[in-house]
Amino acid sequence: MLSTQSRPVIEATLPIIAERISSITPKFYQRLFTAHPELLDGTFSRSNQKNGTQQQALAGSIAVFATHLITNPETTPETMLARIAHKHTSLGVVEEQYPIVYEHLFAAIAEDLGDALTPEIADAWTEVYWLMAHALIKIEKGLYSQQANATAYSPWKLVERTETGTDSVTFSFEPADDTAVTVAAPGQFVSVRMPMADGVRQVRQFTLSNDIESTTRRTVTVKLDVDGEFTPVLHNSLKVGDVVELSNPYGDLVIDEDGSPLVIATAGIGCTPSAAALQVLAAKNSTRKITVLHADQEFSAWPLREQMLASIDALPQASISTWFERGELPEGLDAKAGYMDLTDSLTEDSQVYLCGPLPFMHAVRSQALAAGIPADRIHYEVFGPDVWLAA
Template identity: 30%
Template sequence: MALTPSQIDIVKSTAVVLKDHGETITRIFYANMLAAHPELKNLFSLRNQATGAQQAALGASVLAYASYIDDLPRLTHAVERIAHKHASLFVRPEQYAIVGEHLVGAFAQVLGDALTPDVADAWKAAYAQLAAVFIAREAQLHATPGAWHDWRDFTIVRKEDVSDGVVSFYLAPADHAPLPAFLPGQYVSLQIPIPELAGLLQSRQYSLSAAPGEPGAYRVTVKLEPETAGADPADVKSLAAGSIAGIVGNRLHARYRVGDTVQLSAPHGEFVFDASKMAPDAHIVLLSAGVGATPLLSMLDAIQANPAPVGATPRPVTWAHAARHANAVCYGQHVRQAAADANADVTAKVFLSNVGDTDREGVDYDYKGRFDVAKLVADKILPLEKPEAEYFLCGPKDWMIQVRDDLKANSVNEDKIHLELFSTGDV
């Protein structure tokens, strides 16, 4: 049932309250919901719960929904991104009712008498409307040809060092059934048990780092996270409290070998290179930092795997990557080889924060220092003269936002800038 005009006005009027009390509300929401439904702990990151990232992100999402409840098309991209993530975690329709109950309950606990029956009813209706949107969209995603509807066992068939602290895992389905195609840039959710915590399950999203078409296996590339200062990774209390960073990725590095089993979702994600929606000669710009290179590598390899017809101009690709040092450049040699292909039109540039004595300019790096759009502009590396060019950014969130702003300052249309965000705490 659609919200009434009065209910829309009520929800919008609570935006100020949510801005002031949002994190308190979401902190109480998670505590109450997970106490009543401990099975839902498998859906949420212990680390993000501990740092407050989960609560802060949910608060921001609820605030955005309240603010634009009368202009929902403004939220289309966010809803699509969240729906893909929910589908990758196999969030079930009945779980939305649990979330709604405890979200409104947290409102009541924090706001007290200010949550009148009319306000409570308006928020129940608003949440029901949002839940219906997600449930319908996620059902469509699960109906994608080849998709599966619960966690699926995969076997590690190959483990490959990529760069300093970065490892690729080749994962084949344990049932040997065919794998569906995916769009370059998509990710899978990968789930493992945490035996020390009574079999609690934890999952993370990892981009598929090879082009579609890898026979019989998916490839994900995983970064080793620095140890958390003052926390013992083997301490059960620290694990349970979410004090340990990299609880999934670091275990994959240290404990998982060829022949071991992990669980995967089908590919999801809206950060994609879809050649069918672009002109065949549209310039593609790939900008990455650190392990953010992984989805862009899938895009580059997909373009290379589908060359232009004989006599046609190859699609131009520009890649610029930022790394701490030469040994940390993710698949750097692979990208350099693509740039050296006489039949391709690939330009590759590398920024190194720390240049070693033996590092060679033009071979190991092109620019000293942090990633700088201004340097790329000055050297005419970016196709600013081509308004149809598409820009794909992947790296730390703050880095992506800064690069996006720098591109916009150089007259790149925001609609042409695509960011990869693995957000937490979404409704």
């Protein structure tokens, strides 16, 4: 909760800070990496810095947090904080790094605002920063304490790679040392860390798509981004027998177990958490009503198709509908041309899970809200910095 002296200051200055924060965050990262270039080796994504999504996500999260303190003074934005904390722990972020971020963030604020940043304003926004930081530190310590080991990363050896769909590959890894393995939940992700061509390590998060509850195997399915930095190395250079670093599993897009009708709507490579969840539900002989909806460019492009269909066949109350933008529609499958429409698949008590490109999730979430599904029953996962929630 904000102090009584800071609250009116934040309320008065929030509009200008919210307006300027997108200019402040690039200055912050420039200062941070100048002082700590090592953070670009294995912690921060160079691609997300280059395309601006990391700056956008940080700017939005600060503005959202401050706004929440004003409009809901007795609580914090738990969903946003949880997602940030899961991403942080998958990168190995620790409490000692928060003062470093504070130093360079507030130097950037001072640079941007100049004489307009009075001591009173600086003190109030310092309070906001540390309220957010301490909330994240508390969540992150709790997440770390749940792991089977105290190591941010451990070595895993690639033992199998399989083509699936168009430009997607499933990679399976086994432990390369005796580090204790944390059991994952369906919908969670791991960070993969490996060196790029220049020797600098980069990190990306990928949803576990198979072998979810295994302690001897981790499996991810990755779509090639031909313009990216990381996935071309993963697709074109990583060979069976090579060793990479994997984090413990994190992520809060875990299918609930309340028994209500379940609707899973995905597009493209966003089907990875769906494939994982369906496999686990089938293994547990679930009798829950499950509606699976998937959209893709064409039938042959659909990653993990065989795995998903096999799981659905094993679930007595599961059904699937599909949409394809082009190509011949498959026989024996409820398939339509065009874009997904989930209106007829929803009931008021549905739990809805979304994963796919942001425009797809915007459109489908709007359909769910229009159908009367409460916002707190609509869950989603963004691959990369969460610019949607921050906006």
